[in-house]
Amino acid sequence: MADASGTKSMSIIVTKGTLDWAYPPMILSTTAAAMGLNVTLFFTFYGLTLLLKNPDLKMSPLGNPAMKMPMMGGHMGMPNILSMIPGVDAGASLMMKDMMKKKGVASFEELRTLALESDVRMIACQMTMDLFEYTQDDMIPGIEIGGAATYIEVATQSDINLFI
Amino acid sequence: MADQTLDAKGLNCPLPILKAKKAITALPPGGTLEVLATDPGAVKDFAAFSRTTGHELIEQTVEGNVYRFVLKRKA
Numbered sequence: 001m002a003d004a005s006g007t008k009s010m011s012i013i014v015t016k017g018t019l020d021w022a023y024p025p026m027i028l029s030t031t032a033a034a035m036g037l038n039v040t041l042f043f044t045f046y047g048l049t050l051l052l053k054n055p056d057l058k059m060s061p062l063g064n065p066a067m068k069m070p071m072m073g074g075h076m077g078m079p080n081i082l083s084m085i086p087g088v089d090a091g092a093s094l095m096m097k098d099m100m101k102k103k104g105v106a107s108f109e110e111l112r113t114l115a116l117e118s119d120v121r122m123i124a125c126q127m128t129m130d131l132f133e134y135t136q137d138d139m140i141p142g143i144e145i146g147g148a149a150t151y152i153e154v155a156t157q158s159d160i161n162l163f164i
Numbered sequence: 165m166a167d168q169t170l171d172a173k174g175l176n177c178p179l180p181i182l183k184a185k186k187a188i189t190a191l192p193p194g195g196t197l198e199v200l201a202t203d204p205g206a207v208k209d210f211a212a213f214s215r216t217t218g219h220e221l222i223e224q225t226v227e228g229n230v231y232r233f234v235l236k237r238k239a
Contacts, residue, residue: 031178034185035216104176104203114182 002159009038010160013151017049019057019093019108020067025050025164026111032160033118040158041115042151044125047164048132050112051124051139057108058093069095116142123150166198166234167191173202173230180206181213184235188219193239196222201231210235 002008010032014025025047029039043051050057061067062083068075069092082088100107106114116122122143129135129145136145155161170187172180180201188197199210207224210233214221223234 027178030182034178034182035213104174104179106176106179118182118185 003038003157007036007038008160009040009158010162011040011042011151011154011158012162012164014041014043014047014050014164015045016164017046017055017057019059019096021164022050022055022057022108023111026108026115028162029120030111030114030118033115033120037159038119038121039115040121040123040151040154042123042125042146042154044128048124048128048134050108051122051143052134053138053140055108058089059096060089061092062089067092069099112140116140121154123154166196168195169198169200171200172206173200175201176203177205177209181209184210184213184233185217188235188237191237193237195237197235197237199233199235201233202229204231206231206233 010029012025012029016022025041029041032039049055059067060083061078062080065077068077078088078092097107123146124139124143126145126147168187168191170183172183175183180199180203184197184199187199188195191197199206210221210224213219214235218238220236220238221233222236223232225232
């Protein structure tokens with residue numbers, strides 16, 4: 001529902017905090033804001049990680065047969081058992097970040113800064129903060145704290161509501 | 165000749181759009197922005213950006229692997 005000025009809006013519930021899942025909400029929110037939409041992100045459960053001052057995002061090939069990295073001209077998946085070895089997940093995460101840099105893909109932190117600069121509203125879920133024992137000091141400045149009702153109110157006024 | 169040129173070569177989605185939005189907003193209404201990009205996805209994206217924002221896409225060319233767009237800031 002566009003508001004009185006005709007501005008459209010989008011909300012996204014962000015529930016995941018791994019490196020791969022961190023991208024869709026940031027890419028969509030920055031792009032929507034650039035296209036003139038009002039955007040609100042509601043961070044809950046593991047999504048809360050994305051608001052930490054130093055998120056140091058990681059990903060794991062464990063249980064993810066679709067994660068095939070380009071290697072030696074082909075694509076290679078990683079057997080689940082490799083993920084058990086200390087350092088393998090950290091290595092895979094570094095590899096992904098390195099690959100992104102080489103391909104001109106923005107870093108997560110860069111996108112997050114761009115989102116805040118373009119007035120994307122970010123709400124951290126109060127309940128999850130209590131649950132995981134985070135305080136506002138752990139989070140980047142410029143965010144709000146709220147609960148389910150805060151999100152629902154936003155959702156009733158938005159043209160697009162996504163859950164990631 | 166566009167009023168300003170944005171070199172977005174080598175940048176991947178959504179950076180060319182985000183940088184273009186910043187640059188075009190800095191122009192006066194009717195001002196033109198030339199964007200150079202190498203992301204093939206930019207072709208569809210700049211068309212969609214133009215339709216949604218109302219900044220007109222007045223030129224679109226491709227030379228080798230470089231896509232060139234000229235946007236005109238809406239009045």
